[in-house]
């Protein structure tokens with residue numbers, strides 16, 4: 001059973017809201033009526049309302065201050081604003097981000113009570129979303145409404161067309177790849193390809209040939225000429241994800257290529273020009289990596305011509321409802337489930353969670369919740385359980401990748417009865433490389449033979 005819900009009513013004209021407060025109390029709410037915005041602000045922390053009804057004339061500073069204080073505490077607290085016929089307070093335009101509903105004055109007490117009850121039952125109507133048509137196409141996949149993201153996207157738009165190399169530094173799961181794609185779309189290179197490569201997932205030799213290409217016979221297994229990603233992205237953009245994990249040898253070759261605007265495929269004696277915009281991303285502290293000798297300082301400055309930082313999700317909680325609702329719709333559609341919504345308690349749990357895995361983790365949580373519940377209104381308890389389970393087991397991306405790689409090697413070694421050549425063929429790696437991988441994970445081929 002929900003605790004008694006609290007409604008704060010703010011109006012200098014006692015009569016209408018006074019009767020509404022009385023009715024709300026009869027209906028079982030804890031209703032508190034105050035007569036000006038200063039008193040309302042003073043009561044926000046102690047009273048902790050679940051909903052606020054504002055009947056004041058809120059033009060000018062008064063409204064801006066009140067809405068600012070409400071927004072600071074909880075950007076999704078539902079607020080019903082009673083307006084004079086047709087008039088919208090200026091302050092509402094200034095602070096658009098909140099969850100506001102409007103009713104015209106004078107309003108019927110029954111209608112107001114019904115609206116309060118609906119809003120509290122169904123959770124916040126987060127429909128104050130940026131309308132799809134208002135979102136510019138280049139950033140249409142990036143769901144956000146927070147001022148921090150707005151600022152970042154404005155910067156991104158300004159630099160998109162400069163052609164300069166961009167370094168995106170931020171935590172894992174914050175949307176670095178989405179931002180890189182958006183930068184590409186906003187640039188005049190948008191007619192060209194957008195290629196992405198994850199520099200930490202690929203072994204050094206392979207990464208070199210992936211980036212720069214190789215010629216036939218360059219190494220065992222190089223049976224044909226192979227076009228590298230830098231060449232394949234000609235006229236477009238190459239996204240170097242996890243650039244902080246790029247091996248030093250490849251860093252040196254990349255730096256040379258960027259300086260000379262030429263690439264030389266592995267095993268070739270000829271260099272060729274290329275025209276590619278580089279966007280690099282990392283969740284590592286690259287400056288620290290430079291100090292520790294793990295990342296070349298000259299390459300760091302070469303990449304960091306323009307530096308962008310995506311804020312972690314916990315620093316832009318205003319984005320959570322919009323993201324959660326979009327993921328909910330997406331997964332409900334994918335699972336052929338009818339439209340859903342989060343209960344107020346569920347949304348509160350999402351908005352207050354820490355999400356160390358950022359947007360990716362929020363997405364996972366919503367996916368789980370959709371799979372586990374057929375209810376139309378998603379209950380808070382389910383969301384809380386999903387958040388707890390997800391953060392408890394959350395490994396860093398590097399740890400998760402290592403775990404995957406080790407398990408994969410064990411599988412192929414078992415399938416091949418410990419025969420390394422066979423296993424290497426299955427994994428499409430050459431033997432030397434495969435031996436190195438086994439060594440890295442301390443896997444002894446002998447053990448797989450005797451086990452069989």
Ligand SMILES: Nc1ncnc2c1ncn2[C@@H]1O[C@H](COP(=O)(O)OP(=O)(O)OP(=O)(O)O)[C@@H](O)[C@H]1O
Pocket residue numbers: 141142143144171172173174175176177178179241282283323359360363397
């Ligand atoms: N603002 C956003 N709007 C919609 N989806 C988002 C947003 N930010 C991230 N996502 C989604 O979250 C997931 C992770 O995003 P992405 O891969 O871009 O993050 P990342 O920072 O590059 O992660 P990593 O550092 O682990 O490579 C993707 O499914 C992406 O579509």
